[in-house]
Amino acid sequence: MPRWSRIILKILGVFIALILVVFIAAAIYVNVNKKSLLATITEKLNQNLNGTLTIGSMDPTFLSGFPGVSLRLNNVVMHDSLWTVHRHPLLEAKDLEVSVNTLALLTGTIEIKKIGINKAQIYLFTDSNGYTNTSIFRKKKKTASPQEEDGDSGLEVGRFALDDVNFVVDNKKGHKLFQFAIDHLKGTADYSWSDWEADIQLKMLVKSLAFNTRRGSFIKDKVLEGPFKITYTDKTGVIDVAPNKLKIGPDPFTIGAKFDTSKEHTDFAINIEVNEIAWKNAANLLAPNISSKLNMFNFEKPIKVNCTIAGNMGPGGDPAINVKAIVKDNVLTTPGGKVDQCNFAGVFTNNFIAGKGHTDQNSAVKLYGFKGQYEQMPFSIDTASIHNLEKPIATGVFKSKFDIASLNKVIGEDVLQFVKGTADVKLAYKADIVDFKLTKPYVTGIVDIKNADVNYVPRKLKFTNTNISLNFTDHDLFIKNIRLQSGKSIVYMDGTIRNFLNSYYTAPEKVLLSWKIRSPQLHLGEFFGFLGSRQTTKKRKSAKTNFSDDLDAVFEKSQVDMHLKVDKVYYNKFLATDAMADLYLTEKGIAIKNVSVKHAGGLLKLNGTISQKGNVNRFDLNTTISNVDIKHFFYSFDNFGLKTLTSKNITGFLFSKTNISGGINNQGKLLPNSLNGSIIFDLKKGALLNFEPIQSVGKFAFPFRDLNNIMFTNLNGKFDVRGQKITINPMQINSSLLNMDIAGVYSMSTGTNIALDVPLRNPKKDEDITDKKEISDRRMKGIVLHLLATDGEDGKIKIKLNRNREKTK
Known part of the structure; x- marks a missing residue:
């Protein structure tokens, strides 16, 4: 080595x-x-x-x-x-x-x-x-420099x-409760004079993070795990928690915070951000007063969320909460249905108006650039706002263009059933939110419907190629450029409803719709759906039925003031031209005023009412008829129920005034025995053609006179109608066949009893006399037959001598 x-x-x-x-x-x-x-x-x-x-x-x-x-x-x-x-x-x-x-x-x-x-x-x-x-913990006295410290650094x-x-x-x-079950916390601290810096690794269960115990806890029963880097500056008294990656439950968050301890009550600001989190997970991190509302909704895909919570540890209400969310190409589920292809940037704040407190009343949600598709109807809202979460009010501008048949899924098919057509909608709305559904919205803007086929289900009415333009103002509704087609009938309409929305929700019976209506041709039979009882529909328990129910109530209870001008009016065999009328429709019936039509070469004027009672539609009419071809008149109204006298038996020009009441069924047919009233008439240039009752008598009494064409110089009188019986007030008949005084009762079934005084003198002998008084004096000269028209055994009217007569005056 x-x-x-x-x-x-x-x-x-x-x-x-x-x-x-x-x-x-x-x-x-x-x-x-x-x-x-x-x-x-x-x-x-x-x-x-x-x-x-x-x-x-x-x-x-x-x-x-x-x-x-x-x-x-x-x-x-x-x-x-x-x-x-x-x-x-x-x-x-x-x-x-x-x-x-x-x-x-x-x-x-x-x-x-x-x-x-x-x-x-x-x-x-x-x-x-x-x-x-x-x-x-006693607070240390602040000093200007380390040299001034007392040697005890604490x-x-x-x-x-x-x-x-x-x-x-x-x-x-402060009504605050923070409770954490710390599994482990490890950290190191570095000190520099009075400041310090710490690095911490933490895992704990949040049992309570209640900034207001009356509201409940944030992130309750969630595990918080991750690192913290914390610094403290003694000069400012601020604890700074640097943003760092942490897990709350299963989701990773970036969390940062500041705590200002220099004040009597520590101020704090916490920032939480997550790039992807499930909606339910995010909602359940918030206090119950907020999460309970958010859990009424859901998104299929994760969303991006940023949240700041700021307040102080002293007494007071909730902290200021601001949440930002980004939603892209998502599916939103609401209590009212699903919104597909949903996109928006959302903001929540509980400090909407500064100084009003951090409360539900001062909370708001704003959605910017909201776009989506509801029941196949694409729509957009530039800015949707919801204010006051205690009693929520929603506002925004709704825009949409869609196939109108899509509305069937929204409002149901119990009242209106849309078959085809398009709708273009631009509405600014303000609405209460009850159970997270828009209720009683107040709207302004335009709705344009074009080329629509619509069925009004309760009345079994069908309209084709329909155009409607609705213009909602602050108070009124203007309905313009309407084109309705039902069968062969074509109607053009413009209408106005004053104070529409107030009455729509609170008192539909007070809704007054004023219409100006014109039509090139109108077939009344195609609108008999308004006669008789409405077809009841089974109510569906659905979030979508509220609007349908409201609309149905308005249709049935509202009042309608109609001013009509129709080129041609058809009703069975009846044809009238240049028709004008004022109609006032209520839930109880129809008031008819100032009706004027041209018919059969003459003029008909009418006033009256039609009211519905069960399956019977009662009418009361006052009419004036001027110079109407009686043959066509009888034909148009199916001879008014008469069996013996029909349009084939009579000609001339009728002038008449009637005051008549009766009933018609749901198909517009006259009900038997229902007529009551009086008819005053004057027939000019009239004639009876092939009238069987006279022919049956005349062939014996007047074999050499023309019984097939009996002409009248003037025929007038008054009939009182009571069901099937018509009382003929005493009247004179002056004809080419004979003269006659007549009075009695004519019955459409049984009970006919008509007294006739018939002079046998031939009226043709007096044709050259011009003095009216002389004609009157000679009228009953000679032999006079006193006859009685009564019911025969075969059901037909029989003529016999009136042996117990009282001479007709």
């Missing part, structure tokens, strides 16, 4: 021997001076304490602290001066291990290099008056460790 090697080995051997001698000497010193050392250590640890620290016993553990000397302190208890009042020891440790400097120890000085706390509880308590048991520990330690911060005044 080379000489220099032997020299180095000898030196090394001497050094090791020296260390062993020193260590053995220290060990002997500890054993010999155990009692005095315990007193010295106790005194050292009690320095700067405003209270007491007691140690039950001490045992040396030489090898664990080599080359220093380690001491195990058993049953260590630390009490502040008011412990007897609040009964919360600051420290209770079964085993506290202290490592001291060996050389310093031999000189009689205790210099602690490491402290290990095992199987212990550290309890930092603050009562409701603000007193804290941490006041046991307790400086280079290494420390905690194993199986329950750490509690219980602040009754």
